[in-house]
Amino acid sequence: MTDLWSARFASGVQQMRSSAVRDLLKLTEQPDVISFGGGLPAPESFPIEELAAAAELALLENPAAALQYGLTEGYRPLREFLSLRMATLGIRVPVEQVMVTHGSQQGLDIAGRLLIDPGAPVAVEDPSYLGALGAWRSLQPSWVTLRLDRDGLDVDHLEQVLASGLRPRFLYVVSCFQNPTGVTLSPERRVRLLEIAARYGLVILEDDPYGELYFEGSRATPLAALDVQMHGELRHVIYLSTFSKQLAPGLRVGWMAAPPAYIARATILKQGLDLHSNSFAQRVAYLTCRDGLLDRHIPIIREVYRARRDVMLAALATEMPAGVNWTKPAGGMFCWLTLPDGLNATELLKRCLEQKVAFVPGAAFYADGGGEHTARLNFSFSSPDKIRAGVARMGAAFRGA
């Protein structure tokens, strides 16, 4: 049997790795572990009654359609809703440029499949979302890693890279409350990024799952909106977002907006991937949206997450030994720890697991290695009491190191 399967797999398959998030999701199933590992929304914030009512309605209104095969692009009324809603953010695109995906993770896979050839350069923030890196690794890109600071992607670094002649197939950016660091691209850098894109013919893959989850100020203007503002149409940006953080991730309903040439190919590709996203969940999402739920519900999520962030930041200030630093995210779901040089986060995780608390070692978020002294902490999933207890356990484990 070893003989049959050992030499069987495609060349890129050897590049695949099981992700730390995945293995940690398994740990969260043990009830006595406090996990800051997975990027999970607070289940207390799911609009259960509204979704149950929408599920009932979807099967009452038109059950034959809700349970039948559907169009690859997605359920048209949902796409019309998304087109209108994105327009309120400045992303003015016709419904034909909106496609429903099976979570925004599928939007990442589609981007890789459409744009990456083996060895082709792909520019990513360093660190970047490990689910994107994982989706693309088997396609064997050549990573172009770009510096990141408290104002998000270092656009000067990007410009240096482009000026040197390198032409990445695309730049991947989580523009708001980045996963894993929690930082947000500043307004000035957003404008400069679009100018650079226009100058160098750069395609930007903007991943924006967290943009609505701001705790201070107002909604950042998506890069996609600036692109439309600059060119009168979506030209450089492929925009991804999702209901996973606004309604519930279990529905697996995300979407993309993109230029026509890209959407046309994405639609043909998705047909091969899964024919279409599940009809029933798309209607459940649409019916809750049609009812105006998002504008009532998202402020509630913001309040819950803001409180949890505050508790985590306060607990970190109390519990962390000197030399440990962390970001102060203005929204989203993640906080990013930097340990003193010489401390290894994976070693610390082992100590922490003995204390029944978990996080994600940061190295997994670096495309080309490094980051052994960093860690991602999720603050959206656990209750304030658990956050306090978990950070205290981490502090004890860190001090013992």
Next chain:
Amino acid sequence: MTDLWSARFASGVQQMRSSAVRDLLKLTEQPDVISFGGGLPAPESFPIEELAAAAELALLENPAAALQYGLTEGYRPLREFLSLRMATLGIRVPVEQVMVTHGSQQGLDIAGRLLIDPGAPVAVEDPSYLGALGAWRSLQPSWVTLRLDRDGLDVDHLEQVLASGLRPRFLYVVSCFQNPTGVTLSPERRVRLLEIAARYGLVILEDDPYGELYFEGSRATPLAALDVQMHGELRHVIYLSTFSKQLAPGLRVGWMAAPPAYIARATILKQGLDLHSNSFAQRVAYLTCRDGLLDRHIPIIREVYRARRDVMLAALATEMPAGVNWTKPAGGMFCWLTLPDGLNATELLKRCLEQKVAFVPGAAFYADGGGEHTARLNFSFSSPDKIRAGVARMGAAFRGA
């Protein structure tokens, strides 16, 4: 804008084509067209009340889990159910070798991603399911097309190919009521196929969405069951099936069973594709299954489809001009037409569309071209009256050709 996008896409993307089925799904939206095109189940056969009750229960029992992120492998109780159910067919595999997919189409995409390198040979029936060909085309395999007759795949032809030294990465077979031809691999050929697989180290991708939909005799023994019988474990066969034809396709819940080396890589890959299949639909499927619905419901589907097949075969006998031949499928959803030499099915489709009736020209199902004088007709979707009317319209269009 043309400049920005024209040279942007990965090399395999140029191989992608929009499928005839997809374009025809759009036609079926016109209420006055009778479509034998799409491979759609009869919506009258969806167990709407049972699914609605299961949806309600899923959100009552454990809403936080039904709406949250889940494990990539799938919802464990559903996988346990599938493991037990497959065992009744002789496919004895532990739950660890069962993975839930977003429809069995995703199982096809996963197979391509894991097993195909550009230029690698892949063996397919000629004709074969166009959704599989479409899923793999951008991966640029070298097609090895194998003859098919009324007893299914010509295993002598396969053996000649293997004896000549060619080593396909895998053989793709729709083992029961094949899409598009409706033919079923005979019991004798099934045994020989497993012997050939053992002799040559061949991997078989068995796609079995229609196996339960037999109108005569009994359930054919899956190749996966024969593999387990021969080796004491699943060794050569990757088995795909789905609830799309047994419950409803809109849920997008399919599954695979495969050897451990394959399942391990498939799980890592699926994590990058979409993290996991939708939690809510998996629970809805599980709760209806737990309740014993399948064994009560599948016989109803069989009766509905058998009656529609009978109507279609009778109408074809009455309406088709001399020289047109067709298969007499013993189950499934499709009937396959062979036109007299010189007649082109795509040209005939244009005439048929003027008469407001549609089918799929067969050429789309031939990996390497050919089949211009063939056509696929679906008999599961349309009511008996519509089948009679539609075949009569086809007859009129054919006679005018």
